Amino acid sequence: MTLPRQRRARRQRAFRIVTFVVLGAFFLIPLVSMVDFSTRGTAGSGRTGEAWGALLHDPELTAAIITSLELAALTVIGMVLLLVPTMVWVRLRVQWAARMVEFLCLLPLTIPALVIVVGIAPVYAWVTYFLGGSALTLTFAYVVLVLPYAFRSLDAGLSAIDLTTLSEAARSLGAGWFTVIARVVVPNIVSALLSAAFISVALVLGEFTFASLLHYDNLQVVIAFFGKSNAKVSVSASLAALIFGFVLLLLLSLLGRGRKGRRTTAIEPLAVTTPAGKEVKG
Amino acid sequence: MSASALETREGVEVRLEGLHREFSGVRALDGLDLTLRPGELVALLGPSGCGKTTALRLVAGLDDPDSGRVVVGDRDVTHVPANRRDMGMVFQAYSLFPHLTAQQNVEFGLKLRRVDRSKRAGRARQMLELVGLASQADRFASQLSGGQQQRVALARALAIQPAVLLLDEPLSALDAKVRAQLRDEIRRVQLEVGTTTLFVTHDQEEALSISDRVGVMNQGRLEQLAPPEELYTAPSTAFVAAFVGLMNRIPCRVEAGRASVLGATVRVTDRSVTSGEGIAMVRPEQLVVEASDAGSAEVLQVSFLGSVTHVRVRTADGHELLSQANGAEAARLTVHTPVRVRLVADQLLVSSD
Amino acid sequence: MIKAARRALPSLGMVPFLGYLTVFLFIPTVIVVVGAFQDDGRPTLDNVRALGSGPVLHALRQSLVVSASTAVIGAVVGGLLAYAVVTCKPDGAVRRAVTSACGVLAQFGGVMLAFAFIATLGFSGAVTTLVKDSVGVNLYGSGWLFDVPGIILVYSYFQIPLMVIVFLPALDGIKVQWREAAENLGASTWQYWRQVAGPLLLPAFLGSTLLLFANAFASYATAAALVSQGNPILPLFIRSALTSEILLGRANLGYALALEMIVVVAIVMTGYALLVRRTSRWLR
Numbered sequence: 001m002t003l004p005r006q007r008r009a010r011r012q013r014a015f016r017i018v019t020f021v022v023l024g025a026f027f028l029i030p031l032v033s034m035v036d037f038s039t040r041g042t043a044g045s046g047r048t049g050e051a052w053g054a055l056l057h058d059p060e061l062t063a064a065i066i067t068s069l070e071l072a073a074l075t076v077i078g079m080v081l082l083l084v085p086t087m088v089w090v091r092l093r094v095q096w097a098a099r100m101v102e103f104l105c106l107l108p109l110t111i112p113a114l115v116i117v118v119g120i121a122p123v124y125a126w127v128t129y130f131l132g133g134s135a136l137t138l139t140f141a142y143v144v145l146v147l148p149y150a151f152r153s154l155d156a157g158l159s160a161i162d163l164t165t166l167s168e169a170a171r172s173l174g175a176g177w178f179t180v181i182a183r184v185v186v187p188n189i190v191s192a193l194l195s196a197a198f199i200s201v202a203l204v205l206g207e208f209t210f211a212s213l214l215h216y217d218n219l220q221v222v223i224a225f226f227g228k229s230n231a232k233v234s235v236s237a238s239l240a241a242l243i244f245g246f247v248l249l250l251l252l253s254l255l256g257r258g259r260k261g262r263r264t265t266a267i268e269p270l271a272v273t274t275p276a277g278k279e280v281k282g
Numbered sequence: 283m284s285a286s287a288l289e290t291r292e293g294v295e296v297r298l299e300g301l302h303r304e305f306s307g308v309r310a311l312d313g314l315d316l317t318l319r320p321g322e323l324v325a326l327l328g329p330s331g332c333g334k335t336t337a338l339r340l341v342a343g344l345d346d347p348d349s350g351r352v353v354v355g356d357r358d359v360t361h362v363p364a365n366r367r368d369m370g371m372v373f374q375a376y377s378l379f380p381h382l383t384a385q386q387n388v389e390f391g392l393k394l395r396r397v398d399r400s401k402r403a404g405r406a407r408q409m410l411e412l413v414g415l416a417s418q419a420d421r422f423a424s425q426l427s428g429g430q431q432q433r434v435a436l437a438r439a440l441a442i443q444p445a446v447l448l449l450d451e452p453l454s455a456l457d458a459k460v461r462a463q464l465r466d467e468i469r470r471v472q473l474e475v476g477t478t479t480l481f482v483t484h485d486q487e488e489a490l491s492i493s494d495r496v497g498v499m500n501q502g503r504l505e506q507l508a509p510p511e512e513l514y515t516a517p518s519t520a521f522v523a524a525f526v527g528l529m530n531r532i533p534c535r536v537e538a539g540r541a542s543v544l545g546a547t548v549r550v551t552d553r554s555v556t557s558g559e560g561i562a563m564v565r566p567e568q569l570v571v572e573a574s575d576a577g578s579a580e581v582l583q584v585s586f587l588g589s590v591t592h593v594r595v596r597t598a599d600g601h602e603l604l605s606q607a608n609g610a611e612a613a614r615l616t617v618h619t620p621v622r623v624r625l626v627a628d629q630l631l632v633s634s635d
Numbered sequence: 636m637i638k639a640a641r642r643a644l645p646s647l648g649m650v651p652f653l654g655y656l657t658v659f660l661f662i663p664t665v666i667v668v669v670g671a672f673q674d675d676g677r678p679t680l681d682n683v684r685a686l687g688s689g690p691v692l693h694a695l696r697q698s699l700v701v702s703a704s705t706a707v708i709g710a711v712v713g714g715l716l717a718y719a720v721v722t723c724k725p726d727g728a729v730r731r732a733v734t735s736a737c738g739v740l741a742q743f744g745g746v747m748l749a750f751a752f753i754a755t756l757g758f759s760g761a762v763t764t765l766v767k768d769s770v771g772v773n774l775y776g777s778g779w780l781f782d783v784p785g786i787i788l789v790y791s792y793f794q795i796p797l798m799v800i801v802f803l804p805a806l807d808g809i810k811v812q813w814r815e816a817a818e819n820l821g822a823s824t825w826q827y828w829r830q831v832a833g834p835l836l837l838p839a840f841l842g843s844t845l846l847l848f849a850n851a852f853a854s855y856a857t858a859a860a861l862v863s864q865g866n867p868i869l870p871l872f873i874r875s876a877l878t879s880e881i882l883l884g885r886a887n888l889g890y891a892l893a894l895e896m897i898v899v900v901a902i903v904m905t906g907y908a909l910l911v912r913r914t915s916r917w918l919r
């Protein structure tokens with residue numbers, strides 16, 4: 001005789017297995033296909049690593065990879081310089097602005113990246129005028145792009161420490177504001193900074209919209225460009241970028257695990273974890 | 283609040299027979315037997331983790347026993363699903379449906395029973411009146427205090443006129459004053475409707491003050507089931523003796539059914555050691571302390587607790603004892619006062635450990 | 636006077652942040668809004684009027700179809716997946732693996748995702764080839780992957796995991812006590828879902844669906860990499876407007892299209908905010 005509860009548990013397990021298997025297939029098949037596609041031999045049979053070799057040897061591709069990595073690094077620096085002092089300052093001295101800063105930081109989630117690109121072209125005319133036409137000027141736009149995600153990580157990190165006491169203690173020992181931020185606050189929010197940096201790097205490496213419409217060559221633009229002539233290289237480069245991004249984001253989710261445990265209630269978190277209506281995919 | 287608001291219902295007998303339940307190696311229930319008489323309120327008392335909640339959940343049908351039976355009246359309900367058991371349960375906390383008002387929460391069970399709208403609303407209102415919350419009927423759970431939420435939960439459980447009422451530490455989330463008030467209210471309502479009730483708590487005072495009988499559980503078994511006075515004055519095991527109220531453990535010798543304790547000789551109770559060495563269980567109020575220069579004991583500490591004063595003393599042979607003194611006597615005692623300790627008891631439980 | 640100035644002084648620390656956002660976020664947005672109503676510096680409604688023309692309306696309609704269908708697919712399938720996840724052990728390895736994977740996949744899109752599907756279902760994609768060789772059916776057809784149906788399929792790849800992430804907290808918020816209390820009061824499984832879990836989850840579910848809708852509506856990169864010709868959806872229409880300077884005879888049409896996009900997203904996000912507020916009435 002089976003009890004109702006056992007029947008329910010069994011039904012649930014069956015449902016779980018079916019769901020995981022079917023959706024697992026849906027999510028894995030494209031990835032496996034990429035491996036297959038990018039290693040396929042020219043005659044339609046056999047395997048070759050050519051398309052993967054191109055990642056290191058094709059000058060256009062390697063240049064684009066380097067550009068994207070530089071952009072990622074610059075974006076992280078820009079993001080930290082803009083966000084950390086502001087957020088610390090708001091918490092310590094201008095509390096009334098806290099809601100406003102949060103709102104502003106999350107705003108890029110609701111203004112589609114495409115819209116910003118359309119309007120930013122005239123601004124970029126000035127940027128080019130002052131700083132030249134290097135692709136690295138994309139950093140300015142990318143800092144805005146990563147703002148919401150970086151804000152969330154840093155906000156969680158700053159909430160977890162007693163900022164006021166820390167800074168008062170440091171200042172009573174004679175530290176200036178710069179020292180407070182660089183020597184006292186930053187070391188205490190290292191893991192939050194790392195998450196913010198990881199997500200920023202992942203986003204920048206996948207970014208396409210800004211670069212392509214402002215006519216700069218970053219990794220994604222070059223991958224898309226290759227798609228017309230040599231799809232295999234595009235696929236291998238996509239997969240490589242993907243795996244790199246996966247690793248970053250997985251590290252991120254591991255980092256996040258260490259810090260959680262504060263969240264208690266319930267249904268509202270919709271507002272907490274939403275990469276809202278937003279082009280996050282480059 | 284009139285009794286006529288409630289159709290009283292014949293209480294039924296509830297029997298738990300040899301219930302076993304194991305959670306991955308932990309024996310939560312290890313052969314629990316317990317019988318509730320029709321209409322009676324039994325409190326289940328025991329240390330944390332002794333299986334009280336598990337027992338209650340098995341009765342409610344929210345969990346299945348590995349073996350054993352639950353019988354209500356003369357019907358074996360062991361395999362009846364929870365939603366057809368006709369039992370009202372009040373959980374420890376947070377069980378109100380948050381999207382429904384207090385009134386709608388109370389109506390929930392009636393709605394499931396297809397009671398028509400006007401009758402349902404009327405009855406829910408009576409129930410809320412009964413627990414003194416008629417004026418808060420339109421509030422959501424988040425707009426009510428913890429005590430109010432628990433009262434709504436009680437009203438909700440009572441509204442369906444269950445055959446059995448199950449309460450799992452319904453008051454533990456509340457502060458002392460609200461707790462005392464609500465506990466008396468629960469008892470009043472229970473007497474009024476006459477529902478057989480099982481009340482789980484780890485608060486002794488709560489258990490002793492409102493129940494017809496108290497069951498003390500230990501490691502998944504029932505140690506003793508008795509009316510509160512009996513439990514207190516005549517504990518049947520050392521565990522119960524130590525668990526309920528404060529107890530001194532005094533080594534003694536037993537011969538021919540009599541123990542010599544602190545120079546006095548007293549009869550021992552049924553379940554005691556019959557001869558040889560043992561440990562006598564002595565309540566603080568069974569020890570009288572008097573200041574006396576000839577006394578061989580010494581006061582260690584005097585704690586004024588309001589209505590009584592606890593006096594901790596050390597006897598000549600080095601034992602520490604807790605005794606109780608009244609105001610007048612206590613006033614004369616300070617630390618280091620030499621005292622005499624006298625045993626005032628007709629019979630004592632002497633256990634082997 | 637001086638005192639007031641003193642007090643205002645710390646606010647100066649906000650200047651770099653606000654200045655930066657002004658230049659790189661507000662000014663672009665203002666340029667879009669103003670530009671939509673201008674031609675050569677003169678005010679005009681012609682650009683906005685051009686939004687009513689056939690091709691633009693067609694692209695808008697297709698965009699709405701893509702957004703709505705991927706939102707619904709994402710919400711339903713992602714909702715089921717999220718439910719499968721909550722029935723796992725709360726701290727078990729399965730749950731952690733699935734949520735981490737979803738966190739990653741929800742962010743995965745754009746060019747890389749497009750190529751993943753080209754490698755799978757493109758003309759010589761792995762699955763296309765496999766099916767052709769083994770069953771003899773040509774999955775590629777006439778290139779549906781590079782049109783609206785393809786966009787819907789590919790978007791589902793990030794919409795489903797996004798749903799899991801935004802909806803999981805709502806499912807986690809459903810307390811066991813509620814189920815047990817409902818059962819205890821006589822509710823069957825169906826009645827519990829119908830009267831307790833359903834109403835509790837509905838606002839969060841609808842809110843998540845709206846969020847997915849906005850997410851799809853605003854997406855550009857994936858579609859841009861997938862579809863190299865034609866403007867089946869609004870974002871690609873904007874691409875044409877930006878790259879070909881003059882489209883439908885209008886130099887500033889791009890601004891009007893972008894404005895249209897802002898308006899749609901704003902409406903959807905307002906709906907979302909209202910739904911979130913509704914649930915918060917039940918909670919503190």
Ligand SMILES: Nc1ncnc2c1ncn2[C@@H]1O[C@H](COP(=O)(O)OP(=O)(O)OP(=O)(O)O)[C@@H](O)[C@H]1O
Pocket residue numbers: 305306308309310328329330331332333334335336337484
């Ligand atoms: N679902 C479960 N899974 C695993 N172990 C459980 C489960 N429920 C109870 N236990 C274990 O069974 C034992 C009895 O638990 P139970 O909740 O019945 O205790 P209790 O008497 O109600 O304690 P408390 O006074 O702390 O509420 C405990 O050791 C507990 O850890």
Ligand SMILES: [Mg+2]
Pocket residue numbers: 334335336
């Ligand atoms: Mg318990």
